[in-house]
């Protein structure tokens with residue numbers, strides 16, 4: 001395979017390790033400076049130029065997009081996608097995860113712990129926002145900060161107000177107000193997710209007198225042995241955001257993991273040194289897998305037929321489907337295919353005929369829109385996802401493609 005690593009720093013630890021890991025496994029790897037690309041958009045002829053020459057012949061791209069070039073970087077990745085090159089993380093997922101508010105908004109629909117967060121524009125809304133967070137202390141953060149810069153602990157409401165007004169005043173920066181997860185005491189967990197699995201995890205412990213555990217803020221790093229809940233949360237968060245490779249940062253909250261941010265270009269130095277795991281090698285293995293069994297984009301394929309769509313159907317107590325199995329439900333006879341069953345925090349992909357349907361399940365179904373609507377309870381119950389089925393659906397397609405069956 002020919003692998004392109006998009007990075008502005010060929011000498012950086014992570015870039016070097018990825019190149020080395022690809023070469024070790026017999027691939028050709030080249031580090032390309034993201035900013036030296038030129039994107040050419042023309043009908044049915046998407047092209048990419050690198051240092052003024054057309055670039056072709058790559059099988060896969062590993063994007064390492066820094067926060068300061070998110071927009072251009074994501075556009076370059078998107079162009080690779082248009083030319084049919086496999087990108088380890090999709091451009092859309094990179095943009096969403098980079099924006100802390102957007103990422104939390106997307107996560108908030110799912111069963112994933114997140115810190116309660118408030119976003120306001122009008123200064124008159126600040127006070128009531130802080131009150132709804134339970135009062136000071138609160139964390140104030142810049143929407144697109146990294147490395148702990150722009151993350152401030154405001155001990156009192158007055159300080160919080162002053163900080164927000166300063167940041168969002170003439171400088172016009174977007175700031176979030178966030179509930180302070182005090183019990184995590186300056187510690188957080190970073191889980192490295194690669195292809196639906198946590199391959200390594202570390203705990204970062206903040207310096208004395210500091211609540212931010214970022215290594216750039218003097219935090220120290222140790223191996224973390226995560227339990228199943230933390231692992232499942234990390235994998236779930238990465239999946240929801242559509243990232244195949246992600247550094248999921250979690251606070252250790254009173255009631256379990258609290259996902260703070262999900263990084264689409266996680267650095268490997270700290271985590272490889274702390275755990276001894278060859279994360280770069282895992283990423284290359286993932287690429288080998290995916291290039292062999294390409295993922296189908298269900299968003300595009302399933303909804304091309306007019307009148308067909310994907311819908312989430314919640315099963316209420318007393319519903320006609322409740323207590324039946326997939327086989328006896330009659331869904332198949334009505335041309336409805338159940339892609340997944342969501343049961344609490346468990347996702348059952350590709351459920352078999354003998355799988356029972358129980359109250360509280362949410363069935364992700366594909367079929368005729370009219371039929372799906374007739375199955376859904378009236379009101380707010382069902383969620384049509386015609387334009388954009390959840391990432392889970394994509395995962396189903398993949399496991400089918402790879403010949404695995406579940407349920």
Ligand SMILES: Nc1ncnc2c1ncn2[C@@H]1O[C@H](COP(=O)(O)OP(=O)(O)O)[C@@H](O)[C@H]1O
Nearest residue numbers: 115139145146147148149151179180181212213
């Ligand atoms: N709501 C919070 N409660 C407690 N600690 C937090 C909270 N938000 C951030 N922190 C601490 O501050 C650090 C930096 O915050 P984070 O949102 O990850 O910003 P950055 O993108 O700059 O790393 C985290 O690693 C964590 O240690």
Ligand SMILES: [Mg+2]
Nearest residue numbers: 147148249261
């Ligand atoms: Mg962070």
